[in-house]
Amino acid sequence: MTTPETPSVTYIETRKGEEFSELILQDLEIALNLAGARPLKGHAWPSFWDVFGRSFAKLRLTPPRLSGAKTTSIIGLMGLAERQLHPYGALHEIVPFVWDCWPSREAEWRDFIRRYALKRIAFTSSQAAEFWSAEFPDIEILWLPEAIDEALYLPGPSLSSRSTCVLEIGRRYAAGHDMVRETLERLGRQHRFKDPLSPMVFLPTRADLISALQASQALLCYPGAVSHPDGRTGHWESMTHRYLEAVATKTLIVGHVPQEMTTLFGFCPGVNVSLSELPDLLKTLTDSPHLFQDRVDRAHSRLLEVGTWEVRVQQLMRFARASD
Structure with a gap:
């Protein structure tokens, strides 16, 4: 047969x-x-x-x-x-x-x-x-x-060794951006984001993006349902590639983690934080980045299994x- x-x-x-x-x-x-x-x-x-x-x-x-x-x-x-x-x-x-x-x-x-x-x-x-x-x-x-292709998005060094505190890429959540900018200015920490007045392309290649992620302790992430609720996404929120890029490079997700990402991983792989809580979180990340290392390590291990x-x-x- x-x-x-x-x-x-x-x-x-x-x-x-x-x-x-x-x-x-x-x-x-x-x-x-x-x-x-x-x-x-x-x-x-x-x-x-x-x-x-x-x-x-x-x-x-x-x-x-x-x-x-x-x-x-x-x-x-x-x-x-x-x-x-x-x-x-x-x-x-x-x-x-x-x-x-x-x-x-x-x-x-x-x-x-x-x-x-x-x-x-x-x-x-x-x-x-x-x-x-x-x-x-x-x-x-x-x-x-x-x-995501984990062979392209390799992990960066430990969070304690990274020079940039927060990286922002793509669609901007104005309220979150302003809170991070004001907080990091007070703390004297580096905040990387696209200057809307600059004619230069921010992180023009994928290699540039990966290097920036590997040098950053946190990536500010909000789904369109939060940043632009009247936009094309409406009330639907989704785990975009940006979230996976953070996990793959062992960069801490800060902002709003979509529920479907928590479902996929079996736990929340980032930090859900309100605007009012952002300053305290960034102060902790500045003073004690090692406190978040286990979280990014665990998220990366799970990514290799499901993402x-x-x-x-x-x-x-x-x-x-x-x-x-």
Whole structure:
């Protein structure tokens, strides 16, 4: 008696520019390749297919339903990047792994899911997965958190050896930023952040970002639901790649840790702190950074178990194979 062959899985290589988010997609695709998934290379005419895909989405067209068995193909989607599905959308059973699905574009996501007759979708946001599971009970929907390449984001030295007290990157929570800036000025500690008046790009490369994290005791982190509650994320909060970057480099997360990150790790890997408590926390971090070393060490150990791309792509491929 022969053993049935394990269904093959392919993945669509997305067309990339120079956005940082596209580096994360690249990390996913490298991990899928290492795990044995077969790449579908970018088409020979990327400009044509980008224009075609954008027009297809704008006109809300439905891809043809071709008969016959289809190969399962995973694709990482940063938001509604429907253009990336072409020319493969009608030829394969697409399993999207979705970042940046927010309530502000609910109608567009609903239309996208229906037009492509998706059978399985994985979302990096647990709240997105919960919402769409209720909306489409006949579709298999899975929460798969973001992940990180731990071989790129290496731990920095002990917290006591780091020169920067707090690093801020990306979206700014004004109230938190102001409180940290005022406190660290009084303490005479270094606070690194992008100067909005400077023409220079702050931390222009991933190597620059990693070096800055490794030299910082803490990373100020707030989800969009806290920093910009009227923005695109609405009340949904999610563990973004920034949180994992802090854990991977053994940098203390300070601010607001999303509940889904606590669920993933089994404990809170950072410090949830109110604005009024921030000054005292930063004073303690300045005087006794060693008090937080066990926390970042424990978080890093757990990351290697639940938050690497090696772990995540195995989960994603099992999910995709179930549709064959």
